[in-house]
Amino acid sequence: MKRIAGIILAAGGSSRFGKTKQLLDWSGAPLAAHAADEALAAGLSPVVVVLGCKAKAIGAALGKRPVQVATNWRWEEGLSMSVRAGLAALPPETEAAILMQCDQPLLTADLLRAMTNRFDETGAAIVHPAHAGRRGTPTLFARRLFPELAAIKGDVGGRAVLAAHPGEAVTVEVADPDVLADIDTPADYERLLKARDLRLEVEHANARERLHNTLHLIIDMDGVLWRGDEPMEGLQAFFATLRERDIGFTLATNNSSRTPEQYTAKLARFGVEVAQDCILTSSQVAAAYLASQASPGARVYAIGGEGVRRALEERGFELAEQEADYVVVGWDTHLTWDKLATAALLIHRGAGFIGTNPDVSYPTEEGPVPGNGAQLAALEAATRVAPVVTGKPEPPMYKEAMRRMGARPETTAVVGDRLDTDIAGGVRLGLTAVLVLSGITTEAELAESPISPDVVCADISDLSRLIR
Numbered sequence: 415m416k417r418i419a420g421i422i423l424a425a426g427g428s429s430r431f432g433k434t435k436q437l438l439d440w441s442g443a444p445l446a447a448h449a450a451d452e453a454l455a456a457g458l459s460p461v462v463v464v465l466g467c468k469a470k471a472i473g474a475a476l477g478k479r480p481v482q483v484a485t486n487w488r489w490e491e492g493l494s495m496s497v498r499a500g501l502a503a504l505p506p507e508t509e510a511a512i513l514m515q516c517d518q519p520l521l522t523a524d525l526l527r528a529m530t531n532r533f534d535e536t537g538a539a540i541v542h543p544a545h546a547g548r549r550g551t552p553t554l555f556a557r558r559l560f561p562e563l564a565a566i567k568g569d570v571g572g573r574a575v576l577a578a579h580p581g582e583a584v585t586v587e588v589a590d591p592d593v594l595a596d597i598d599t600p601a602d603y604e605r606l607l608k609a610r611d612l613r614l615e616v617e618h619a620n621a622r623e624r625l626h627n628t629l630h631l632i633i634d635m636d637g638v639l640w641r642g643d644e645p646m647e648g649l650q651a652f653f654a655t656l657r658e659r660d661i662g663f664t665l666a667t668n669n670s671s672r673t674p675e676q677y678t679a680k681l682a683r684f685g686v687e688v689a690q691d692c693i694l695t696s697s698q699v700a701a702a703y704l705a706s707q708a709s710p711g712a713r714v715y716a717i718g719g720e721g722v723r724r725a726l727e728e729r730g731f732e733l734a735e736q737e738a739d740y741v742v743v744g745w746d747t748h749l750t751w752d753k754l755a756t757a758a759l760l761i762h763r764g765a766g767f768i769g770t771n772p773d774v775s776y777p778t779e780e781g782p783v784p785g786n787g788a789q790l791a792a793l794e795a796a797t798r799v800a801p802v803v804t805g806k807p808e809p810p811m812y813k814e815a816m817r818r819m820g821a822r823p824e825t826t827a828v829v830g831d832r833l834d835t836d837i838a839g840g841v842r843l844g845l846t847a848v849l850v851l852s853g854i855t856t857e858a859e860l861a862e863s864p865i866s867p868d869v870v871c872a873d874i875s876d877l878s879r880l881i882r
Contacts, residue, residue, distance in 0.1 A: 418530045418554070419508045420458035421500035422449050422481075423571065424516040425466025425489040430598050436472045438603060440519045441610070442861075444475040445597075449516040451864030454479065456526035457842055458512060462503045464496040479864070492569030501564050511560070513572055514552040517597040519606055520613070521552065525593060527842065528586045529554050540576055540583035543594060549576075549585070550594030621868035624846045625880060630821035631656065631663040632812060632845070635677065637777040637831035637853020638874065639665075644779055645684040646852055648875030653686050655878045663692060664815040668771035668805040668835060670697040670744030670786065671719030694815050696770040696805030697725035697744055702814070703804045704768060705729045708740060715760055717753050717789070718744025722770065743793065743801065744770040745786040754792060761797045771805030773835060777853045806830075807839030829877065831855055833865045841865065850874060 424446045428435040436446040443451065446463065453461045461481045465472050466489025473483055484503040486496045497513065504511060510533055512526060529541045533554055541554040553572050555563060562575045576583060588594060592609045595602070633639070639646055656663055665677065665688065672680075674693035681688050697718065704714070704726070714731045715738035716722050722744040723733060731740075741757045761767050774787035790801050804810050816826055827846035830836020831853025840847040849867035851857060852874070860870065871877040 417507055417509050418458055418533065419504050419511040420453035420456070420461040420514055420526070421497070421504075421511050422446070422453060422461065422463045422514045422516050423493060423496045423500065424449070424472060425464050425469075425486040425496045425499075426493070427467040427489070431600065431603075434468050434471070435517050435597055436468070437475055438597070444472070445519060446472050446516045447476050447479065448519060449514060449521070450476060450479050450481050452521060452523045452526065453512075453514065454481070454864045455523035455838070455841065455866070456530070458526065458530075460503075460505070460508075462500050463516075464500045466490075466496065477862075492567070493571045494566045494568055497566065497571055498564050501560050504560075508557060510554055510556045512552050512554045515596055518551070518593075518595065519597065520590075520593050520595065520609065522593065523841070524844075525586065525588065526552070532584055532586050536584050538582060538584040539579055542576070542583060542585060543588045544585040545588045545591045545594055550588065551596075617868075621846065622880070624824075625827060625848065625869055627825065628661060628827045628846060628881075629825040630816070630819045630827075631661055632666050632815045632826065632828045632840070633663055634806075634828075634830035634832070634836050634853075635665050635667045636669055638829060638850055640680075640684070641777055641853070642779040646874055648873070648878060650685050652874040652878045653688075655881055659881060661881070662819045662821065664694050664818055665692055666694040666806070666811055666815045668696045668773050668786070668811075669776070670695055670700070670721050670725075670770035670805070671747065672721045673724050674698075676721070691818065694811065694818070695721055695725070696811065697721040699811045699814055700742055700744070700768055700770045700804045701725040701729045701731070703802070703810060704731065704740060704742065707766070712740060713738045714740045714742055715757060715765070716742050716744070717749065717757055718742070718746050718770065718786075738765055740766040740768060741793075742768045742770070743786065743789055745773075745776065746789065749789060754789075754796070757793055758796045761793065761799050767793070767797070767799050767801045769801035769803040769805075771835070772803050772807075773805075773832065775854060777831070782854060806832075806835040807842065809839070809843060812839055812843050812845065827868075829874075833860065833863050833867070837867045838865050841867075848877060850877065 440448040466486040484499045486499040488495045539556045674690045713734040769790045772787040773785040775782035776785040823844045828840035829848045837847045847867040848869045
């Protein structure tokens with residue numbers, strides 16, 4: 415997957431509308447914040463919001479969203495100045511950027527992902543959506559066109575560059591023209607609000623229908639099936655429901671510390687019999703990834719529990735503390751400064767750096783405690799080297815789970831308690847995403863998050879009722 419940024423053009427004065435469009439309410443969030451949420455949910459990185467008129471108020475409306483703000487002090491000179499400001503804020507590794515307007519409220523993360531996928535597949539210089547042959551925005555531009563974009567003048571965005579390269583553009587077809595509609599007048603705003611409400615009704619009905627027709631589940635464990643050593647209420651009934659409905663499942667966990675055998679033994683203590691090949695850990699996925707990259711028998715320094723070490727040994731790697739070719743980091747409940755120091759020195763000397771999963775916290779009976787993401791953050795801060803992460807929300811774990819079950823995305827649902835891993839990854843792959851509120855994510859966090867699950871349940875008992 416190429417690194418693609420999002421540039422949200424939100425500097426205008428909204429003269430035709432009569433008041434600041436960027437601050438109009440859309441499902442509880444200002445339009446500018448809503449646009450940022452869709453860009454973030456699509457996985458665009460970085461997301462740059464270009465501000466100008468009413469910059470202070472709009473910037474405050476973005477809240478704590480992980481976006482980068484660029485200011486166009488010359489916003490009155492036209493849209494081209496905002497494009498230039500947004501491009502200037504991008505890091506050198508950016509391979510393409512999607513230019514977005516903040517007043518297209520029905521624009522979805524799904525469309526943005528479709529555009530990035532089209533770019534990945536074709537390598538085209540320009541990707542834009544179209545309805546019935548009519549071109550629309552937003553528009554993706556490859557990096558080689560950035561100088562031309564930065565050179566345009568006046569109140570135009572990328573239209574001049576698109577006109578200069580007609581044979582280098584590909585399209586993504588959009589069935590609903592309202593997805594590409596923008597808000598110019600109060601009447602436009604009212605019409606799109608009604609369209610939104612109708613769409614939400616349809617989406618909720620479709621999500622429940624997809625759940626009813628689900629053939630396979632990818633199920634997280636910590637915070638979903640248990641907290642620490644306490645099983646969730648209704649655990650046995652949940653698995654009985656899956657077997658009654660003939661729903662296949664893989665229990666896929668980002669917790670790398672344990673082996674599949676240990677997980678099956680834990681479930682057995684809770685009265686649930688599950689075969690080992692139904693268990694998939696982030697350690698197994700990390701070891702499989704490393705096997706695709708490293709020479710056979712490569713030396714690996716491992717931080718983590720038995721699950722990490724066992725997975726690496728089963729793939730034929732030699733565990734070592736000196737002159738290791740790779741550092742693999744999983745959650746370690748016995749982490750020491752010496753372990754971190756050894757890993758940091760190896761990474762400084764050129765060892766590859768792989769993280770099993772990015773979870774910054776782990777749910778226990780007493781509350782969240784530091785997880786593997788916290789360990790990775792410490793090493794990244796010390797080495798200035800970012801790890802390659804293979805667990806959720808990255809695709810490898812979901813794809814391996816589906817491969818094991820012979821599943822297809824359209825009939826597969828992911829069940830998890832974390833928006834930033836379980837749900838975000840499922841949404842990106844087009845799976846039905848079911849959030850349970852029995853683990854890390856709270857209702858307040860869900861309300862503020864740009865990540866939208868298809869179905870929200872209190873716990874697995876609630877999910878069992880929905881499935882039945």
